Amino acid sequence: MNTNLYLDIFIEEAKEHINSMNEKMLLLEKNPDHEEIVQELFRSAHTIKGMAATMGFEEMTTLTHELEGVLDNVRNQFIRVNGKLIDSMLHCIDLIEHMLISIAAGGDGKMDITRALIDLQQGQNIGKTDKDTKDDWLESSESSGSLSFKHLTTRTIRVDLDRMDMLMNLFTELIIDRGRLEELTKELDDSSLTDTVEHISRITGDMQNIILNMRMIPVEHVFSRFPRMVRDLARELKKRIRLEIHGSETEMDRTVIDEIGDPLIHLLRNAIDHGIEPPEHREKEGKPSEGLLQLKAYHSGNGVLIEVKDDGNGIDREKIVNKAVEKGLILPSEIKSLTPRQIDDLMFFPGLSTAETVSDVSGRGVGLDVVKTRVESLGGSCTVESVPGKGTTFYIQLPLTLSIISAMLVKIESETYAIPLNSILEATVVPIGDVISLHQQNIINFRGRVIPLVMLKDIFQISTSDDKSKDKLSVVIVRKGDKLAGLVVDSFIDQREIVLKSLGNYLNNVFAISGATILGNGQVALVVDCNTLIL
Amino acid sequence: MFEEKEFVETVKVVVFRLINEEYGVEVSQVKSIERFQPITRVPNTPTFVKGVINLRGVITPIIDLRSRFNLEEGPYTELTRLIIVILDDIEVGMIVDTAHDILDIPVDEIESPPEVVGGIKADYLRGVAKVKENLYILLNLNKVLNMDEMRQLEKIEG
Numbered sequence: 001m002n003t004n005l006y007l008d009i010f011i012e013e014a015k016e017h018i019n020s021m022n023e024k025m026l027l028l029e030k031n032p033d034h035e036e037i038v039q040e041l042f043r044s045a046h047t048i049k050g051m052a053a054t055m056g057f058e059e060m061t062t063l064t065h066e067l068e069g070v071l072d073n074v075r076n077q078f079i080r081v082n083g084k085l086i087d088s089m090l091h092c093i094d095l096i097e098h099m100l101i102s103i104a105a106g107g108d109g110k111m112d113i114t115r116a117l118i119d120l121q122q123g124q125n126i127g128k129t130d131k132d133t134k135d136d137w138l139e140s141s142e143s144s145g146s147l148s149f150k151h152l153t154t155r156t157i158r159v160d161l162d163r164m165d166m167l168m169n170l171f172t173e174l175i176i177d178r179g180r181l182e183e184l185t186k187e188l189d190d191s192s193l194t195d196t197v198e199h200i201s202r203i204t205g206d207m208q209n210i211i212l213n214m215r216m217i218p219v220e221h222v223f224s225r226f227p228r229m230v231r232d233l234a235r236e237l238k239k240r241i242r243l244e245i246h247g248s249e250t251e252m253d254r255t256v257i258d259e260i261g262d263p264l265i266h267l268l269r270n271a272i273d274h275g276i277e278p279p280e281h282r283e284k285e286g287k288p289s290e291g292l293l294q295l296k297a298y299h300s301g302n303g304v305l306i307e308v309k310d311d312g313n314g315i316d317r318e319k320i321v322n323k324a325v326e327k328g329l330i331l332p333s334e335i336k337s338l339t340p341r342q343i344d345d346l347m348f349f350p351g352l353s354t355a356e357t358v359s360d361v362s363g364r365g366v367g368l369d370v371v372k373t374r375v376e377s378l379g380g381s382c383t384v385e386s387v388p389g390k391g392t393t394f395y396i397q398l399p400l401t402l403s404i405i406s407a408m409l410v411k412i413e414s415e416t417y418a419i420p421l422n423s424i425l426e427a428t429v430v431p432i433g434d435v436i437s438l439h440q441q442n443i444i445n446f447r448g449r450v451i452p453l454v455m456l457k458d459i460f461q462i463s464t465s466d467d468k469s470k471d472k473l474s475v476v477i478v479r480k481g482d483k484l485a486g487l488v489v490d491s492f493i494d495q496r497e498i499v500l501k502s503l504g505n506y507l508n509n510v511f512a513i514s515g516a517t518i519l520g521n522g523q524v525a526l527v528v529d530c531n532t533l534i535l
Numbered sequence: 536m537f538e539e540k541e542f543v544e545t546v547k548v549v550v551f552r553l554i555n556e557e558y559g560v561e562v563s564q565v566k567s568i569e570r571f572q573p574i575t576r577v578p579n580t581p582t583f584v585k586g587v588i589n590l591r592g593v594i595t596p597i598i599d600l601r602s603r604f605n606l607e608e609g610p611y612t613e614l615t616r617l618i619i620v621i622l623d624d625i626e627v628g629m630i631v632d633t634a635h636d637i638l639d640i641p642v643d644e645i646e647s648p649p650e651v652v653g654g655i656k657a658d659y660l661r662g663v664a665k666v667k668e669n670l671y672i673l674l675n676l677n678k679v680l681n682m683d684e685m686r687q688l689e690k691i692e693g
Contacts, residue, residue, distance in 0.1 A: 169592025415576065460578035503577070503587060506596045506625040506680065511579040516587060516594045524575040524589050 009158065010051050011104050017044040018097050022228040025090055032081035042071040048096065057109045060099050066117055067092050070124055085123030090228070092116050161254065164215060168403070171211055172499055176522045178204055215401065216251040219297045219304070222261045223248045226268060230293060233272050240279050240290040241272060247297040252304050253401035259378055260306070260398065263371040267308040267394050268293065270367065275312030275392050285389070287311065303380070303400055309393040315386040317343045324349070344384045348372045379405065379422050405500050407517070409493035409525065410476065413462050416525040417489075418498055418517055423530035425477040425484065427492055432471050444486060446477060451484045454533050459512055480534040487533065500527060544642045550671060551618060551634040553601055554609075556653035558631075559640065559664070559671045564620050568634050571615040585630065588617070595619065597628040603679065604655045622676050638671070640664045645673065 021044045028037045049064035067089060073079045095116050099109040178201060185197045223245055234241040276282075276291030283289050296307040317340060324330045324346045330338070350369040375382045380398040399405070399422075406421040428446075435442050435453065442453040453475065457464065475486040498517040503510060514529035548559030549568065574586040574597050583602035587594050597617060601608050614633040619626065645662040652663060652672050661673040 171592075173592045462578070501594045503594055504596055504626060506627050507577060507580060507584065507587070510577055513577065513579075516575070518589045518592070518594075522589055523573065524587050524594060526575065526577060526587075 006055070007103075010055050011100060012158065014048050014051060014096075014100050017048050018093060018100065019224045020044055021093050022090070023224055025086060025093065026227050026231060028081060029083075029086050035075070038071060038075045042068060042075055045071055057099065057103065059110055059113050060096060063092055063096060063099075063113050063116065066120055070120055073124065079124050082123065082126050084126050085120075088116070088119035088123040091119060159214075168211060168215075168499075171207065172518060174204060175208070176518065176520060179520050212401070212404070213251075215253050215255075215403070217254050217257055218249045218251050219257060219260075219306070220248040221257055222264065223295060223297070225261075226264070226295065229265065230268060230272065233269065237272065238278065239272065239276055241276055241293055242290050244292065244294045245296075246294065250297040250299065250304055252398065253403065255403070256378060256398055256401065259374070260396070263374045263396065264295075264306070264308065266367055266371045267396075268295070271308060271310040271312065271392070271394075275310035275314075277313050300397065304398050306396040306398065307393055308396075309391065311391040314388040314390055314392055315344055315347070315384070317388075320344075320346050340386075344386055347384065348382065379420075403500055404497055406495065407498045407527065408476065408495045409519075410474075410489040411491045411493055412456055412460065412489050413465060415460070415462055416493065416519065416523070417456070417460075418525050418527045419476055419478065419487065419530065420514075420527065421495065423478045423480070425479050427474070427476050430473045430475050430486075432473060435473065444475070446484070446486065449484065451477070451486050452535075453486045453488055455488050456528070457488070457490075459533070478530040478534065480531050483534050485530075485534045487528070487530070498525075498527070545639040546642060546645075548638055548640055548671070548673065549618060549634060550636040550638050551616065551631040553604075553632055554606060554653070557669060557671050559638065559673045560618065560620060560676060561673075562637060564622060564676055566619040566621050566626065569617040569619060569628065571611050571617060571630070588628065590619065590628070593626070595626055595628050597630060599630045600679075601630070601632075603629075604659070606654050620676060620680075622680055625680060627680055638666065640666055640671065640673075648672070 021041055024037050024041050024044070028034065028041065031037060045064050045068040049061055049068055052060035052064060070079075070085070070089065074081060079085070095111060095113060099111055102111070103109040181197055182201065185194050226245070227243055230241060230243045271293055276293065277285070277287075279289035282291065292311045294307065294309040296309070298305055320343055321330070321335055321338070325332055325335070327349075329346065329349055347368050348371075372382045375396055375398070378398060380396060382397075383395045384392065385395070386392040407418040408421060408424060408427065410417050410419060430444055434444055436444070442455075443450050444453060453473075456462075474489050474491055476489060476492075477484060477486050479485075500515050500517060502515050503513070512529050512532050513526050515527045516524050517527060519525050547562040549562055549565050550557055550559050552558070569590070572588055574588055576586040577584060577596075583598050583600075585597045585599050585602075587596050589595075599608065609632065611630070612632075616631055616634040617628040618631055618634055619628045641664075644664045644666060646664070648657045648660040648663045650657050652660065655672070659675055659678045661675040664671045664673060
């Protein structure tokens, strides 16, 4: 059998089962007597075993076989769940995941599994024989009856993302033809034709929604790995933390989901390491010894907002200010005039880490600035709010999708360009007399700020048809962080949603162009990359 | 009788014309042949890159093959065709004077090219084949579409 064909499917499915097992294992830790959870774990282990055996990965098969055996014993109540057993099972799942990563990278997934097997055996022995080690048994924290835990059967199929893109491409073509058809119908003025075309318009409109929604997956795909990470980290740092996840069913485009995992891990680690205090410290402050970490996702405007909220100590503003002065980011004389908000925003500058001890977790001064850049590269934004002693909340605003963006269409001579709306501050008309030439750079005074003008005609080498001198300039004010620039165009067309497409692999890295889009008439318009034009 | 009908290995090529010469690209590398259509110029690219078109929803770069080989550029006519080729992960349309035939060329007939044919350096060619008194110049797309070389070219020019 040509197993290569199935390798991708195997990796994807195994990944899902590993995620689910991690999740269920933590549930089991809290509800050791819950049968359905064990059942679910058993099923996942069994599925991975079967797939691994078919694909010929021996170590993974052996390991999952043993894991399945242990779970079977738990299921049949031959052994009881205990802390040691959970740890050893989690360790097994980690090993399986590592094997999978190795396989995905083209390796053979071979790893030393003897240690894991011994651990597993020891965990079983505790549960089986030693009735006196009751301390290590887990007490059910909630009565298992109150726990709503259902096995959800989802009816889904896997589709290659490339095929989805193909469908999307063909569909946009269809939309363009629909436009032409509508125009022709108007000219012909035939009632039965008009009816049919209107019907087509409605159906294609519905189809558009469905096709766009097909690319959306719930944020659960990234959120599901966090409970495990938070548990391990809290143990390592000897903190007690409860993670609450809300809105994991919120849907976003697959491409965005794939990118937000790392920034969120950063923020969660930050909250656990810097935000939430050790239990003793919290009790002294009159807070519950268990820290609360909340992760929320919800729709907001034209995008999704993700909140990472802790009830820890808040941001130590004095420390940040001192550090910023030390690093030369601000002058000592500026401290007085800074608002709390501005101080908090300083955290997003490179090189600012306020942890007193450099731990394994965070505090190397890389972090928040990386989070910010990553989120901004996705067309999102990142803000923070903090109350001393009460906690800190990070807000990440993200677009629903990367493939459809709002843009302003502009004309330069006969060429049409699209400028992404999230870079635009304002579109304005400037009298030519207000332009000042300074060191061969044209600048204007815009609301009290001096900003440089960028002549798109020169940047894009557009030949001028006739040199009629105009008395006004059409300027699109764009921003990158705090920096502004004015892009000079001939005229503004309008604002609309466009489907962002790449120029392909042949033309990569074209200066100041980030992609292209297809206009209603089937023509291609280039999308301006404002970030490269602001210096 | 049997010896005469001996199996001959052939390559199928799309035949096209540039100025006065006939050229060929392997059919396996050709995705489609399109009529000429308006092209959106992409600034800050080499002169032979004429821009991009919308090919059934896919943005496809277009190069002018005459310009690529430093031949004299001509006007685009009713006969002008875009040969869309696929090489590894890149997809490019090549503007040619006209594309009119698909031909089986016996592999035995392909000879290594002389240093320059039709004003094109041998580096870009896979070989030259003679079929029924006609000469066909076979392109080496790997070289023709090579970006590294393009960049080096830019450096020398720039």
